[in-house]
Amino acid sequence: MLITCPFCGLRDAAEFTYRGDAAPVRPAADAGEAAFFDYVYLRDNPAGPIREHWFHRAGCHGWVTVTRDTRTHAIESVVPVEATVAAEAVVAAEAAVAVEAEGGAR
């Protein structure tokens, strides 16, 4: 399997360490045991695209988010993990703005 590291280019998957599903987000410190239990143990097992965290151990030491199809192993995209976080933050911020705007309209 080959992974295109956003920093280093096309590299063999053996240079990377797999961590797992990128979807779970670490709960706030006061979110309670149930939230942390979900975060640590519960995973979806989709037959199709999944976002995963990989570590370029034998390369740039960057954590990257790989979007991979579990049925074919085809890799759709590889982006720096910061970009994923940033994009999520943007989505969240936009949603917050939208909610505010909606609230304001009321």
Added chain:
Amino acid sequence: MSGYRLSAGGTLVDPATRLSFRFDDKAYQGLAGDSLASALLAGGVSLFGRSFKYHRRRGLFAAGPEEPNALVELRGGARREPNLKAPVVELYDGLEAWSQNRWPSLTFDLMAVNGLLDKLFVAGFYYKTFKWPSSFWEKLYEPLIRRAAGLGRLSGEPDPDSYETATAHADLLVVGSGPAGLLAARTAARAGRRVILVERDARLGGSLLTTRRTIDGQPGAAWAAAVEAELAAAPHVRILRRTTVFGTYDGGQFGALERVADHLPVPPPHCPRQRAWTLVAGEAIVAAGAIERPIVFPGNDLPGVMLAGALRHYAVGYGAAAGRAVTLFTANDSGWHAAADLIASGVTVAAVIDPRADVAPALTAAVAAGSGRALAGARLRRALGGKALEAIDVDLPGGGSDRIATDALGVSGNWQPDIQLATHRGDRPVWSDAHAAFTAGKLPPGIRLAGAAAGTFRLADIFAAGGTEAAVDLEGAALTPFWHVGGSKGAGKAFVDFQHDVTDADVALAAREGYVSVEHLKRYTTLGMATDQGRTANLNGLAILAELTGRTIPQTGITTMRPPVEPVAIGALAGHHRAMAFRPRRLPPIHMVAVEREAQMIEVGPWWRAQWFPLPHETDWQQSVDREVTTVRKAVGVCDMSTLGKIEVFGPDAAAFLTRLCANSVMKLAVGRCAYFLMLREDGYAYDDGTVARLGPERFVMTCSTAHAAKVYEQVEYARQVLFPEMDVVVQSATEQWAQLALAGPRARDVLARIVDPGFDLSGAAFPPVACAETTVLGGVRARLFRLTFSGELAFEIAVPARRGADLMRRLLIAGQDFGIVPYGTEAVGAMRIEKGHPVGSEINGQTSAHMLGLGAFAERKHDCIGRVLAARPYLTDPARGRLVGLKPVDRAARLRAGAHLLPKGPDATAAHDQGWITSVAHSPTLGCWIGLGFLAHGDKRHAEIVRAYDPVRGGDVEVEVVAPCFVDPEGNRARA
């Protein structure tokens, strides 16, 4: 069956070069270019092996790796290799091979009595027979089965040859060098693309070499040679011969095995025997050909019954005729072409039997012209013979039957395209009525099929598909599906899988017992599970199952095909990674000092570390280790700690970041001080421990255990990049950059004073316990000093740039000479840390919590850190799960062993009374007895209690006293000296 060499010779052999070889210790002669199978066939051998279950006599059946019967052991001594298929073993002068699965000899095999017990040896035999009583399994059944069922034997000695792995890249990978493969490679090469052409055999040409085809009037082999010459001259073409592509993997990667020196008696110097390739290709064309399917009929396993294509292959390619009066039984045109080629090669063809009435006259003409009987519309009823094939019974077209004498029968049902490489990534084959075979359905990206593998059997069509035209000789590819001649009473067994002795009756029995899924049929009857992977058996098996269950073949389905296509030796995949080179070995900076002092070395994680430093008069490791411990406790010693993971953390948020990582707070750590830390996993269990030193307000260096260094660094980077990206912090692994030595013992300060540059105050007041500082040593060498102790003695850790590590160690050993300084190794470190009750990997093993380690207070914090929330779960804090304790044998002479279970005195030694276990033990020279650490239920409240250390595996049952997990200087006065 009485094979012989044809006077016409063959396309692959050189009649002028004779080779001597031995089979079952009997001498034979063959020709250069022969395979072991062709040489034995030409030498008149008909019996090649015994079947797996009934030990029936079996002859050569096929001409390639699909061979089910002719398995041999090749070479003697350490190079002995079992289960090789005779058709793919190239002959060399002096070759030695032995038949398998017979005892005492191939011609007289006592195990053949199994054939008389066939009522017992039916489908599911193993499941039905070896079930009870269960105690018989280990003592009787398993040894019996292993002896009876053994295929070949391994030498049991280390392999004297070398293997290697390699990677190659190309725009186009072409698998197979038959006409379709050669055309594809030539087209790509002419377009200037980088091409890798892989051929399983020694010569390029595939079927063109062993059939009498003509292309534009010239022999097929000559056309192949011309294309080969063009490819060899092309700039970007790599040709791999004797190479099997065994698997298709993700990202355009293919696994291939090159048999570099298997055709030689011994590999030449510095030449690997085999090479495992990773081929990475933008596109691949699989032109792997097709495998001929036999027909199931009574007596079809007699030596002399072969695939029709194999008869043709041996006659045309090797000039080896399988018999004096050959017959063919075919349900497709290729059987007639085989007959014509056999006749043209000088073989006597007695008859061709074809159940189809409407065979093209052009096909039958050649047989009739050769004075053979062309019996279109006839059916073979059964084959007869004793030790080998003698005759066949045939139902004639107009009614009536005839017995035809024959010593070799070629069978051809039809051809199954070899689509394995196209299905390895999970794409299912689809049934084709036109081919009466499975063809590739959806293809993986970048992979195409060509030639017979694509179901294109006619040469003219292959050329047309390759975008060119060629005039070829007569060819037909018509067929009518024909699978099975049902047996009648007394007609004999009809085999579906030869190697595993699965008959049509076994398939029927499995179906009656409800095993109607192909996957169940396979596992219940073992159909297709032998070393040939059922290449010639699977299709017939499922066709018979379909017939019995009233379904079509596509409804019945096909079993999944997985890599490897052919067996691959593990040694080839491992390449050079064996013995000392099994994995890279990392040497710490002081390695040369350990070598000079002849230290005993040990692997710790990836590192090669000094275990102890023996003195010349010492005869026992315990003597050396006890001396090292005693010297450290009474004087001074120096030990290499360079392999500890070192991670530097910088930035305005460094302290806050480490506080999130560690269970204990680092926030308040003063500059110039160190602290012990424990890291938890997010699930609350202990992950690793170490020390963290604050070198500046925004500058920390943390150490972690040798074995965990890489994983902890990965986790720290994950925390920085993913969990807490808002924190302004930079992380850097510095494990390799710094050599770090521990200097420990009452005289440690005196020794250190001699190498620290003047101006640095080492006094207890200026540099107290857990202090750290940056300074210079040995006249200007940059150094970090830490007043940390693992041994419990007055101790310092001194870090210098890695390249100065060996020098520092030597200078310390000189500086401390008058104090009696010793270097000490990992064993002494281990003994002293047990004396002090410090946990390591045996205690922090991924299943223990901070509370179990006695560090519960660490996990009970107000502020966020990784693992804080789940560490508070009752299961992790429950005292009944165990608390770290020290253990001393009541009989001070008794030995403790790690892994022993802790039980209360009195009740039976059963799992119900299990209260914990011993994690680490050492002989303590300080206490003069064995001591241990362990986890014991409510252990922290049970000091002074006597419990049992029960170790049934090694016969141990010792009474031990529970004590606090610190045996030496519990007040810590020595460290504060």
